[in-house]
Amino acid sequence: MAEPVKRNISDRIFGAEEHAAARIEGQKLNKYSDIAVKMFHTQVLTAKEMSFPAIGEFASRLLSGITYYRTLYFVNVLRIDMVYVTAMLTLISIYDVVNNPLMGMVYDRTRTRWGKARPWIAFSAIPYFLSTALLYSGALFFGDSAGNDPKKIMFVFLTMFAQETFSTIYTIPRNNMTTLMSPNPKDRISVGLLNTYIGELGAQIVYIVFLPLMELNNKGIINFPMSMVFAVISCITSTLGCASNIAMAIGCKERILLQPKPAPITKSMFYVLKNKYARRNFIANFATSWWSSGGYSWDVVTQMEIFGGTLYSFLAYLPYNIFDSLSITFIPKFQKIFKGNNKNAVIVLRLWDAISALIMALLGFKFVDNRWAMVGIYGLFYGLEGVNNGPANVFEGELGREINDYTEYMTGERPDGTFNILTDLITKVTSPINAWLTVKIFKWSGYDTTIPMLPWSQGSKAIYQKVFFLFVGINLLPHFIKIIPYFFYDLTGEKREKMYIALNERRALIAKEDEMNKDIENLIETLGKEETAQA
Numbered sequence: 001m002a003e004p005v006k007r008n009i010s011d012r013i014f015g016a017e018e019h020a021a022a023r024i025e026g027q028k029l030n031k032y033s034d035i036a037v038k039m040f041h042t043q044v045l046t047a048k049e050m051s052f053p054a055i056g057e058f059a060s061r062l063l064s065g066i067t068y069y070r071t072l073y074f075v076n077v078l079r080i081d082m083v084y085v086t087a088m089l090t091l092i093s094i095y096d097v098v099n100n101p102l103m104g105m106v107y108d109r110t111r112t113r114w115g116k117a118r119p120w121i122a123f124s125a126i127p128y129f130l131s132t133a134l135l136y137s138g139a140l141f142f143g144d145s146a147g148n149d150p151k152k153i154m155f156v157f158l159t160m161f162a163q164e165t166f167s168t169i170y171t172i173p174r175n176n177m178t179t180l181m182s183p184n185p186k187d188r189i190s191v192g193l194l195n196t197y198i199g200e201l202g203a204q205i206v207y208i209v210f211l212p213l214m215e216l217n218n219k220g221i222i223n224f225p226m227s228m229v230f231a232v233i234s235c236i237t238s239t240l241g242c243a244s245n246i247a248m249a250i251g252c253k254e255r256i257l258l259q260p261k262p263a264p265i266t267k268s269m270f271y272v273l274k275n276k277y278a279r280r281n282f283i284a285n286f287a288t289s290w291w292s293s294g295g296y297s298w299d300v301v302t303q304m305e306i307f308g309g310t311l312y313s314f315l316a317y318l319p320y321n322i323f324d325s326l327s328i329t330f331i332p333k334f335q336k337i338f339k340g341n342n343k344n345a346v347i348v349l350r351l352w353d354a355i356s357a358l359i360m361a362l363l364g365f366k367f368v369d370n371r372w373a374m375v376g377i378y379g380l381f382y383g384l385e386g387v388n389n390g391p392a393n394v395f396e397g398e399l400g401r402e403i404n405d406y407t408e409y410m411t412g413e414r415p416d417g418t419f420n421i422l423t424d425l426i427t428k429v430t431s432p433i434n435a436w437l438t439v440k441i442f443k444w445s446g447y448d449t450t451i452p453m454l455p456w457s458q459g460s461k462a463i464y465q466k467v468f469f470l471f472v473g474i475n476l477l478p479h480f481i482k483i484i485p486y487f488f489y490d491l492t493g494e495k496r497e498k499m500y501i502a503l504n505e506r507r508a509l510i511a512k513e514d515e516m517n518k519d520i521e522n523l524i525e526t527l528g529k530e531e532t533a534q535a
Contacts, residue, residue, distance in 0.1 A: 017259060017263055017267075017411060017412030017413055020409070020410060020411050020412030020413075020506075021408070021409045021412070021499075021502040021503050021505065021506040022409055022410050022411075022502070033501065033505055035504070035505075035508050036501045036502075036503075036504035036505040036507075036508060037501060037504075039183045039184065039504040039507070039508070040183065040184065040185070040497070040500050040501055040504055041184065042184060043182070043184050043186050043187045043190070044182050044184060044187060044255065045181060045182050045187045045190070045191065048251055048252075049181060049251065049252045049253065050190060050191055050194055051194075052244065052247050052248035052251050052252055053177065053178055053181075053191055053194075053195055053248055053252065054191075054194045054195050054198040054199075055198070055240075055244040055247070055248075056174070056241070056244040056245045056247075056248050057195040057196075057198055057199040057202070058198045058199055058201065058202040058240070058244070059129075059202065059237055059240040059241035059244050059245070060174075060199065060202075060241065061199035061200065061201075061202035061203040062202040062203070062205065062206055062233070062236075062237040062240070062241075063129075063132060063234075063237050063238075063241060064203060065202065065203045065205070065206025065207060065210075066136060066206060066230065066233055066234055066237065068206075068297065068299075069210065069230075069297050069300065071085060071295050071296055071297060072296065072297040072300060073136065073139070073226075073230055074156065075296070075449050076226070076449060077139045077226045077227055077230060078138060078139050078142060078152065078156065080148075080152065080153065080156065081148060082439070082442060082449070083439065084148065084153055085295075086295065086435050086438055086439055087435075088153070088156060088157050088160065089295075089435070090431055090432065090435040091157070092157075092160050092161065092164050093431035093435075094431065095161065095164065096164065096168070097429070099164065099165060099168050100168050100172075103168045103169055103172055103417065104172060104415075104417030104418050104419075105265050105268070105417065105418070106417070107120065107172050107173055107416070107417035108262060108265075108268055108413075108414075108415045108416065108417040108418055109262045109265075111258065111260060111261075111262065114254075115180065115253075115254030116173070116176075116180060116254060116258060117173035117174070117176055117177045117180055117254065118173075118177070118249045118250075118252070118254060119249070120169060120170070120172075120173035121170065121173050121174055121177065121245050121246075121248065121249040122245075122246055122249035122250070123169070124166050124169040124170035124173075125170060125241065125242050125245035125246055125249075126242050126246075127162070127166040128163065128166035128167055128169070128170040128241075129237070129238035129239075129241040129242050130238060130242075131159055131162040131163040131166055132163050132234060132237075132238055133231075133234045133235045133237075133238040134159050135156070135159040135160060135163055135234075136230040136231060136233075136234035137230070137231040137234065137235065138152075138155055138156060138159065139225075139226075139227030139230060139231070140227050140228070140231055141155075142155060170245075172416070172417050174245070176416040176417075177248070177252070177254075178191045178192065178195070179256065179401050179404065179416070180254040180255070180256045181252055181253065181254060181255060181256075182255055182256075183255060183256060183500075183503070183504050183507065185398060185500070188397075188398060188401060189394055189397075189398055192393070192394060192397040192398070193328065193331070193390065193393070193394055196390065196393045196394075196397075197325075197328060197390070200324065204321070206233065209229070209233065210229065210233075211300070211303055211304070211310055211313060212310045213226070213229050214226060214229075214300070214304065214453065215304060215309050215310050215453075218304075218452045218453055218454055219454070256414075256507065258414055259412055259413070259510060260510075262413065263411070263412075263413040263415075265418075267411075267413065268413060268415035268418045269415075269418055271407055271410075271411040271413055271415055271418075272407060272415055272418050272419055274407075274410065274411065275403065275406055275407045275410065277403045277406060277485070277489055277491065278403055278404075278406075278407065278419065280484075280485035280488060281403070281482075281485050282426065283485075284481050284482045284484060284485050285426050285482065286426045286429075286430075287481055288477070288478035288481050288482065289426045289429075289430045289434070290430040290433040290434050290437065291434070291437075291474070291475070291477070291478050292434050292437035292438045292441055293441065293470050293471075293474045293475065294437075294438055294441035294442040294444075294445055294470050295438040295441075295442060296442060296445075296447070296449075296470075298467055298468075298470045298471040299471055300453065301447065301453065301467050301471075302467060302468060302471050303316075304453040304454065304455070305453055305454065305455055305456060305457055305458065305464070305467075306368060306371070306374055306456075306464050306467065306468060307371065307374060307375055307378070308371050308455040308456075309455060312371060312375050315375050315379065316374070316375045316378040316379050316382070317378075317379070317382070318379065319379045319380065319382065319383025319386065320379075320382045320383050320385065320386035321386070322383075322386070323383050323384075323386035323387045323389070324386040324389045324390070326387075327386060327387055327388060327389045327390035327391065328390040330387070330388070330390060330391055331390055331391050331394055334349075334388070334391035334395075335391075338395075340493075341492050341493070342395045342396075342398055342399045342402065342492070343399065343486055343489040343490075343491075343492055345391065345392075345395040346392070346395050346396050346399055346483075346486055347483060347486050347487065349388045349391060349392040349395065349396075350392065350396070350479070350482075350483050351483060352384070352385075352388055353385045353388070353392070353479070354476060354479045354480055354483070356381045356382070356384045356385050357381070357385070357472050357473065357475075357476055357479070358473070358476055359381055360377055360378065360381040360382065360472050360473075361468070361469060361472050361473030361476070363377045363381075364377055364378070364465075364468045364469075364472065364473075365465050365468070365469065368461060368464045368465050368468055369461050369464070371455075374468075399486075399489075402491055402496065403491075404416060404419060405499070405500070405503060406491060406499065407419075408503060409499045409502060409503050412506075441470070444466065445463065445466045445467060445470060446458075446460065446462070446463045446466065447463055447466075447467060
């Protein structure tokens with residue numbers, strides 16, 4: 001019997017786990033090579049397993065659509081002073097510095113017979129969506145009180161605190177669930193694509209309902225208070241969100257097998273930083289995390305006051321909505337153009353979006369006082385962004401999963417929660433600067449929130465030039481900076497395929513040694529039987 005290899009202190013603290021695909025003996029892995037290749041190429045997800053995450057994404061995007069108007073809700077509907085709003089959001093961000101890392105660590109160390117993500121999704125969906133519905137129903141009780149009413153401010157802060165707590169418990173497992181469902185990249189792309197388009201439908205429903213109701217209320221044509229709009233939409237969304245996410249937790253399987261004993265927390269943190277691709281993205285995000293657009297719903301201001309209301313906004317967004325829906329049909333063509341190279345696809349398509357936004361911002365600055373010119377400019381250049389939307393989401397989503405998979409390949413550990421710790425921690429560390437900029441930029445805009453949102457109601461070209469810049473132009477620099485790391489990404493072609501084959505060999509090896517996850521065992525047995533039958 002061979003003597004166990006002695007490991008020095010540095011290796012024990014920072015070295016990869018024994019089951020890392022990059023360090024297991026080739027002889028041990030090779031006997032699973034045929035099954036590993038089949039795992040890489042065989043799609044295993046059922047229609048039900050693909051539909052449940054999509055329905056959950058639909059509810060999440062409905063909620064994101066509401067959350068997109070959160071600051072507007074606090075300032076215009078609840079009528080809380082912007083200074084108090086910024087202060088509350090900053091305090092919640094500071095709380096996240098503790099909340100997110102704790103949940104990330106707990107999630108990464110979760111090992112149950114039902115998997116890693118499913119138990120957390122089932123447990124957290126109800127309190128998360130319930131606290132959200134309560135937050136956006138607050139204006140029914142406090143909307144008419146003073147902007148500095150301590151009861152109103154305390155209600156908002158406590159419900160945001162509860163929402164943020166359960167959001168973290170829910171979001172980390174929810175965002176990683178689809179990655180754990182199948183070892184096949186095509187399965188992951190299919191689920192991601194379905195999530196994107198069903199989710200986009202959810203977001204569009206909020207926009208379709210919200211803007212016309214606001215305009216009709218502001219013009220005095222109807223009397224359906226915005227407080228009721230937020231309450232009704234949030235309650236419907238929360239009900240759907242609870243039902244769909246619990247159904248997903250029950251009806252979907254996790255087929256990515258993790259090592260039975262998780263690595264120590266110190267190692268997990270180091271493993272993420274050891275991933276050169278993740279480290280570059282971390283630096284790029286940190287370099288831009290202090291950036292701020294002023295924290296207000298500048299899209300609503302643009303639609304209501306620059307474009308001129310619902311009808312004109314509909315025309316401005318029409319090309320994007322058409323091409324966004326059609327872009328799903330362009331995916332095979334883009335895959336052929338880029339020959340499966342996700343890196344090149346992401347760089348080209350995101351530069352495409354950035355250049356379109358840059359031209360739009362420059363032309364908008366000049367023609368902001370011409371309604372039809374603005375509708376045409378926005379329609380053309382935002383429509384161009386819609387052309388590549390489906391392919392860009394597919395390529396970028398899979399590229400992100402590949403980066404996480406690389407950590408598992410190199411170290412034997414899959415610290416998805418720790419990934420979130422580092423990426424979220426960036427924004428929390430710089431949140432004081434961001435909050436300061438939010439207040440400063442909002443004041444710089446000169447926009448008066450006490451004036452009803454009607455066409456050109458601010459009466460100032462300079463103000464609307466700033467508004468349009470804050471809507472489409474201010475995030476251009478962060479956009480360009482975040483593309484830079486992908487120029488150094490080399491996990492492509494044969495290198496990528498070899499990594500996945502080794503990962504699946506390792507998963508098959510662990511499945512034979514650990515009987516906790518029956519789903520992955522059943523998958524391997526099925527593939528093994530197919531192999532025998534073919535022989």
